[in-house]
Amino acid sequence: xxxxxxxxxxxxxxxxxxxxxxxxxxxxxxxxxxxxxxxxxxxxxxxxxxxxxxxxxxxxxxxxxxxxxxxxxxxxxxxxxxxxxxx
Numbered sequence: 119x120x121x122x123x124x125x126x127x128x129x130x131x132x133x134x135x136x137x138x139x140x141x142x143x144x145x146x147x148x149x150x151x152x153x154x155x156x157x158x159x160x161x162x163x164x165x166x167x168x169x170x171x172x173x174x175x176x177x178x179x180x181x182x183x184x185x186x187x188x189x190x191x192x193x194x195x196x197x198x199x200x201x202x203x204x205x
Contacts, residue, residue, distance in 0.1 A: 120164055124155050131164070138168060 120141075122129040129148070133141040142165055148154055149161040 120167060122156070122160055122164060124160070127155055129156060129160075133168075135172065138172060141168060 120131040120133070131141055131144070145161040145164055148156040149158045
């Protein structure tokens, strides 16, 4: 979620990684709309925040959520010491 408050106006953007590019395009459309107080500077600042968020490593919860979607292992052999770095 990304939010900007300008006076009485509130701009709130909800997006995920799959829709990051679309969100960046929306920022440009808002900035080019003269009826809004949303400026190109606002778009640039929020775009930078979106890009910075995409560079952050996944949180432990996000990693757990991803791993829970993976199919179960076919075999149940114990993981060796050398494999622990991989998994």
